[in-house]
Amino acid sequence: TAHMLGEAMEYKFKGELCIGPPLEDGFYYDMHTGGVSVTEADFKDLEARVDKIAKSKRTFQRMELTKREAREMFGYNRFKLELINKMPEGTTITAYRDGPFIDLCRGPHVPESHRVKAMMVTKIGQAYWLGKADNPSLQRVYGISFPDAKLLKEHKHLIAEAAKRDHRLIGKNQDLFMFHGLSPGSAFFLPHGMRIYNTLQSFLRDEYWKRGYEEVNSPNIYDFALWET
Template sequence: PEDATISCYRCGPMVDLCSGPHLPNTGYLKAAAVTQASRSHWRADVTKDALTRVYAITFPSKDELKDYEHRIAEAKKRDHRVVGPAQELIMFHGLSPGCAFWLPNGARIYNTLVDYIRELYWTHEYTEVITPNIFNLELWKISGHADHYLENMFLTDVERQQFGLKPMNCPSHCLMFGSRKRSYRELPMRLADFGVLHRNEFSGALSGLTRVRRFQQDDGHIFCREDQISA
């Protein structure tokens, strides 16, 4: 827009468009530490040159930096990527990157959580459903995933037709709702699903259970009349 404000940032000879916030000068920064360095491709295009991304953090005092570093060190001791394998809860394998293996101890915890969530379904009047893992690409065209999420989907050809593993449960619940005519008396309809989802995340972005390629999502959708929506 013509009346928009443009913010520029200068660091030595480099001038860049940056929304900020900015400090008047680096004198405000009394303590700094580099926390991480990683490779990154321009606009996430792996065919482009790889860049080095450096992460750093600053504080107004050295004491605040030390306190931060102590909290981070304590958090690392409790990191599920460390605790999980150590207590034989979960494991990962290079032959299935980004996909967790739930070992017996972990499976017990997992199933206990599922049982608890099912109790919440009953309390909040949700009905559990089970939906397929793979759908014809036509569904993903209708939902918009084919236009906006295709690069993050696992695709396969079956009898000259393209299918995709579902990255989200929403379209399958919509198919269920639209499978027949509904009476207004049936609404609201609350559907819940422990659907298995697959998302083709970049290998460099995979991280423990927080960024994976295969996971199960406790997902719910409510189909209701407009007058049943509360603010």
């Protein structure tokens, strides 16, 4: 499905596709958009485009290319070219075609696009090409797909239930902690939160003592020399 998402992104944003690997819980695709930001308002368009591609019943065709052939095929995309140029001479490079779209990929793939019955864009983010901060900034779009629309419905239900248990929401609703700009990202524990904190701390200390451990306390601030190499 990452290939179909990549095609949808290419159609909508006219940018340069980078990489689109699978993840344990879905996939993502990176694109250099030339400064255009992908927003949540774009999710529906991308999902609709992927759905259209899936329903077109395309076949995924494996292609084996020489390095020269791959350079010619992806010569319009500097990011793909960089990946190709790093491959050893004599390497057989694989790509997959579905309809007019061709992308570098090791595979394997589902045989036909219509095996994907439901897809959802889950979130967006930014990344640097090859993870290096001095490289171009990319837009990263995450997604997940299912072979049955019912599974997507169940997935959305699980997400909604998990959101109700978000510690940030619980902390606010139960007056457990707060945040302040004077210390970004650090929790200020309120009375109810401190009761829970102290109870957990007491439990841990009891467990330490039972097992023969002793506590130490180290400073929060150090000289910068500690991180020099």
